[in-house]
Amino acid sequence: xxxxxxxNPEVRLVxxxxxPVDRAWSAAHNAARKGDPAAETIETAIARARExxxxxxxxxxxxxxxxxxVFGANRLHCCFFEDLRDRPA
Numbered sequence: 822x823x824x825x826x827x828x829n830p831e832v833r834l835v836x837x838x839x840x841p842v843d844r845a846w847s848a849a850h851n852a853a854r855k856g857d858p859a860a861e862t863i864e865t866a867i868a869r870a871r872e873x874x875x876x877x878x879x880x881x882x883x884x885x886x887x888x889x890x891v892f893g894a895n896r897l898h899c900c901f902f903e904d905l906r907d908r909p910a
Contacts, residue, residue, distance in 0.1 A: 836900075
């Protein structure tokens with residue numbers, strides 16, 4: 822992040838968040854749609870949602886704090902996936 826900030830001091834960032842449950846179900850659905858044999862059961866989807874990486878991807882406050890430390894809050898726009906999808910303007 823610091824390298825990006827040094828390369829372009831005027832860069833603006835958009836941080837898109839998503840409800841963690843919606844994210845987990847979306848990932849399970851996409852894996853099943855792509856034919857991933859490990860995504861065939863509800864139990865597998867729940868197990869994937871419980872993996873440490875899944876929780877880390879939804880630790881929004883920690884991520885936002887790290888980004889703001891490097892870029893500043895005034896250069897970061899946070900929004901929710903559904904808002905961006907439904908109202909992109």
